[in-house]
Amino acid sequence: MASSIxxxxxxxxxxxxxxxxxxxxxxxxGAFSCTIVVYIAHRMDVIDHEGHPSxxxxxxxxxxxxxxxxxxxxxxxxxxxxxxxxxxxxPVMFKTKASQSRELGQVxxxxxxxxxxxxxAVDLENGVLEIHALTVEGAKGVLTGDMDxxxxxxxxxxxxxxx
Amino acid sequence: MMxxxxxxAVIISILLGLIRAFLGPTIYDRVLAGNMIGTLTVILxxxxxxLTERPEFLDIALVYALINFIGxxxxxxYFRFKxxxxxxxxxxxxxxxxx
Amino acid sequence: xxxxxxxxxxxxxxxxxxFVLIGAIGVLRLPxxxxxxxxxxxxxxxxxxxxxxxxxxxxxxxxLIVVKLIMIGFFLFFTSPVACHALVRAAIVDGAxxxxxxGVVLEGEYKDTPKDEGDKPS
Numbered sequence: 001m002a003s004s005i006x007x008x009x010x011x012x013x014x015x016x017x018x019x020x021x022x023x024x025x026x027x028x029x030g031a032f033s034c035t036i037v038v039y040i041a042h043r044m045d046v047i048d049h050e051g052h053p054s055x056x057x058x059x060x061x062x063x064x065x066x067x068x069x070x071x072x073x074x075x076x077x078x079x080x081x082x083x084x085x086x087x088x089x090x091p092v093m094f095k096t097k098a099s100q101s102r103e104l105g106q107v108x109x110x111x112x113x114x115x116x117x118x119x120x121a122v123d124l125e126n127g128v129l130e131i132h133a134l135t136v137e138g139a140k141g142v143l144t145g146d147m148d149x150x151x152x153x154x155x156x157x158x159x160x161x162x163x
Numbered sequence: 164m165m166x167x168x169x170x171x172a173v174i175i176s177i178l179l180g181l182i183r184a185f186l187g188p189t190i191y192d193r194v195l196a197g198n199m200i201g202t203l204t205v206i207l208x209x210x211x212x213x214l215t216e217r218p219e220f221l222d223i224a225l226v227y228a229l230i231n232f233i234g235x236x237x238x239x240x241y242f243r244f245k246x247x248x249x250x251x252x253x254x255x256x257x258x259x260x261x262x
Numbered sequence: 263x264x265x266x267x268x269x270x271x272x273x274x275x276x277x278x279x280x281f282v283l284i285g286a287i288g289v290l291r292l293p294x295x296x297x298x299x300x301x302x303x304x305x306x307x308x309x310x311x312x313x314x315x316x317x318x319x320x321x322x323x324x325x326l327i328v329v330k331l332i333m334i335g336f337f338l339f340f341t342s343p344v345a346c347h348a349l350v351r352a353a354i355v356d357g358a359x360x361x362x363x364x365g366v367v368l369e370g371e372y373k374d375t376p377k378d379e380g381d382k383p384s
Contacts, residue, residue, distance in 0.1 A: 165268075165271055165272050165275045165276070165316070166275075168275065168276065168279060169275045169278070169279050169313055169316075172279030172280070172282055172283050173279070173282060173313075175283060175286070176282045176283055176285070176286035176305070177286075179283075179286035179287060179289065179290050180286055180289060182290060183289050183290050183298075189295060189353070189358065191295045191349060191352065191353040191356070191358070192295050192298065194349060195289070195295060195298055195299055195302050195349055196289060198302065198345055198349070199285075199286070199289060199302045199305055199306075202305060202306050202310060202338065202342070203282065203286075203305065205310070205334065205338065206282070206309075206310050206313050206314075209313075209314065209317060209331070209334065210313070210317065213317055213320060218321075218327045218330075221327065221330040221331065221334065222330070224334055225330060225333060225334055225337065228334055228337045228338055228341070229337065229341075231341075232337075232341040232344070232345055235345045235348070235349070236344075236345065236348055239348050239349060239352045242352070243352055243355070243356075
């Protein structure tokens with residue numbers, strides 16, 4: 001029930017940001033459509049713990065800032081590779097261990113790897129990631145485990161918040 | 164003026180993506196090019212909204228971003244299972260065969 | 263003040279356009295679907311992000327337009343890796359073999375044969 005109400009509040013805030021209307025009639029229509037969506041979601045039984053990330057702590061925001069900086073650096077590297085005339089690519093495929101214990105942390109780690117250009121997480125099974133990298137340097141960057149540790153830190157805080 | 168520059172760059176990129184979509188040897192090259200063209204279309208719609216000073220276009224860009232994502236996933240699922248209504252439960256079984 | 267905002271807008275929009283063009287050239291130039299998806303990821307993250315950032319400076323203060331631009335950026339930020347992963351995964355499951363450089367030994371790589379039954383972490 002609590003997650004239904006928080007979903008309704010989230011949907012209504014989203015609706016209000018998109019529409020920008022303040023007339024009572026239109027606000028009523030918005031609230032009515034949010035109620036219908038929550039009812040249908042309840043009937044579909046898709047409202048669960050992970051359906052809306054209210055349990056994510058705000059500690060993830062510094063991680064995002066760090067991730068943005070990593071994305072900038074990786075982008076410049078990939079752009080250099082693409083515009084150099086000899087096309088010095090050295091694609092490699094390797095496996096690495098994600099040291100997060102729960103699936104959410106592993107998914108955050110895999111998504112961060114995919115979001116950084118030059119490395120793509122191809123497979124995630126039993127905590128072992130299979131990664132395709134455009135250059136050997138990019139692969140070495142993943143294998144230093146810096147991102148892994150940072151995700152562990154964020155996720156540890158999230159788990160503490162969670163239980 | 165800067166919006167015109169961005170529009171030209173995005174349109175040239177869309178043309179390059181179209182060339183890849185025509186050339187692409189496998190189906191996945193074409194889906195990749197289509198996904199990239201969709202992302203660039205989102206940017207094109209946003210920039211066009213600023214160019215004509217009608218920010219309502221941003222709503223369309225937002226909806227297009229969602230449709231692009233769902234469309235890419237739906238196309239990939241269709242070529243994987245040849246059926247959009249497939250529950251996709253034989254995932255691990257297929258993987259065993261491939262190994 | 264307007265001049266500073268204009269200069270910032272020009273800078274971010276031109277840089278974003280350059281990265282979008284480089285990404286598109288990469289999609290055209292790189293040899294196969296796995297390497298091409300890296301270039302497409304570049305367009306998805308950096309090119310669009312910088313152009314949206316440049317547009318935010320032209321919205322005239324913090325208003326609903328900026329909120330919508332941030333929302334578009336958020337959607338692209340969260341959906342692009344999922345689409346990219348789904349594409350590469352579909353290509354792998356379909357049996358496409360990625361073109362790899364021979365004889366590369368990486369330190370700290372997780373060694374485990376995929377056929378191993380008891381997938382125990384070391």
